[in-house]
Amino acid sequence: MQTQVESLYNDARQYPNSHSQRLVVTLEELRLAIEELHVAEEELITQNEQLIAAQQLAEVERQRYQQLFEFAPDGYLVTDLNGIVQEANRAAETLLNIQQKFLIGKPLVTYVAQTERANFRALLSQIRSARRVQGCELMVQQRRGEAITAEITVETFSDASGAPVGLRWQIRDISDRKKAEAALAQLQAQNLEMLEADRLRTQFLATVSHELKTPMTAILGFSQVLMGQFNCNQDPRATKMAERIFHNGQHLLSLIENMLNFSRLRANQVELQLETFDLLELINTTIDELQPLVDQKAIALETDLPDEPLMITNDRNRLRQIITNLWSNAIKFTDSGRVTVRVKTLPANRLSLVVQDTGCGISDEDQAYIFQEFWQVHNARSMAQGTGLGLAIVHALVKTMQGSITVESELGRGSQFKVELPQTVKPSRMSFALKS
Structure with a gap:
């Protein structure tokens, strides 16, 4: 058509009369109109190409969102405002134990536990004004299955005019989470009960120990008086009986002291009383105190100490308690051979104290628990001679002194306990450091 108009336009221009001129104008207008039509086309x-591309993109997005909807891990449903199911994904099918095609057209309330249906209807009423409700818990009844605890989020969606036309539901199975929460709550309750039982045990030990210490001190005092009188009267049999009372009383008093120390540690009532003193002097004094125990056995007590005084800053009484406990244990469990005590200085202003024996030794299994409170090595001798608190208290005191303690042992060959401490201990209050 464009070509035909151009031909007529050229022919008309060859005739200069008025009729031809009007025709030229008309043809010019027609030619311009045709050009505009081409541009519009x-x-x-x-x-149209853009629209097709947009439609294709929209279809891709629709399919993508449909796949996200279909394969989402939570149950997703679309219902009308009355809760009639219009769409459901695979997770909803699994959660409700019913095929998708049988869900469509069914009231969602059908799959709510009978006891929860009033709450569900209240939720339907609430969503009409709230537009979104999140985190609501309901019991969902599976088809031919058990009821499960579900967390529900629901919101309305609207048409082009903004009027709500339906509801989108997210249903998440939280049965495992609720079981875990219940188990955790039970554990917390049991933990509180254990803490209370531990508090009562500590209080009981402290009370009993205090009640026992006073009469035991009196028994020791009177037994010493009796030993003096029997010695004067030269009555060996009576003297021996009084000595037995005295030594057994001392043993019992040491057990009472252990229980008192344990209760103080539990109550965080032990504060280091620091002073500067010669460690070697303390060790030699302790050796003299323990010599009677050594003399009762066919063992030797050997020392490997520095030649010069070793001045340290520590709690003298608490350190003596550590040394006495380790040595008395070594002597108690060694029937022949020797108990060796070694002290040496270490870099970084530290020192090591080693107590080694040739006694019965400790099994690998027992070594893992040796510093736990009330733990005793599995042999008849240890069960009969202690409370299982001594090494636990030693461990706690060493930790408070910013030190460490380790054990190496072999059954039938003996044990070695090694304590490492700073030569100058910093002020510290006992935090509960008993190993459990």
């Missing part, structure tokens, strides 16, 4: 083609 091209624009329409371009817009």
Whole structure:
């Protein structure tokens, strides 16, 4: 058509009369109109291509969101405002134990536990005004299955005019979470009961120990008086009986002291009383105190100490308690051979104290628990001679002194306890450091 108009336009221009001139004008207008039509056609083609591309993109997005909906891990459903199911994904099918095609058209309330249906209907009423409700818990009844605890989020969606036309539901099975929460709550309750039982045990030990210490001190005092009188009267049999009372009383008093120390540690009532003193002097004094125990056995007590005084800053009484406990244990469990005590200085202003014996030794199994409170090595001798608190108290005191304690042992060959401490201990209050 464009070509035909151009031909007529050229022919009309060859005739200069008025009729031809009007025809030329008309043809010119027609030619311009046709050009505009071509431009409009091209624009329409371009817009159509853009529309097709947009439709294809929209279809891709629709399919993508449909797949996200279909394969989401939570149950997703679409219902009308009355809760009639219109769409459901695979997770909803699994959660409710019913095929998707049988869900469509069914009231969602059908799959709510009978006892929860009033709450569900209240939720439907609430969502009409709230537009979104999140984190609501309901019991969902599976088809031919058990009821499960579900967390529900629901919101409305609207048409183009903004009027709500339906509801989107997210249903999440939280049965495992609720079981875990219940188990955790039970554990917490049991933990509180254990803490209370531990508090009562500590209080009981402290009370009993205090009540026992006073009469035991009196028994020791009177037994010493009796030993003096029997010695004067030269009555060996009576003297021996009084000595037995005295030594057994001392043993019992040491057990009472252990229980008192344990209760103080439990109550965080032990504060280091620091002073500067010669460690070697303390060790030699302790050796003299323990010599009677050594003399009762066919063992030797050997020392490997520095030649010069070793001045340290520590709690003298608490350190003596550590040394006495380790040595008395070594002597108690060694029937022949020797008990060796070694002290040496270490870099970084530290020192080591080693107590080694040739006694019965400790099994690998027992070594893992040796510093736990009330733990005793599995042999008849240890069960009969202690409370299982001594090494636990030693461990706690060493930790408070910013030190460490380790054990190496072999059954039938003996044990070695090694304590490492700073030569100058910093002020510290006992935090509960008993190993459990």
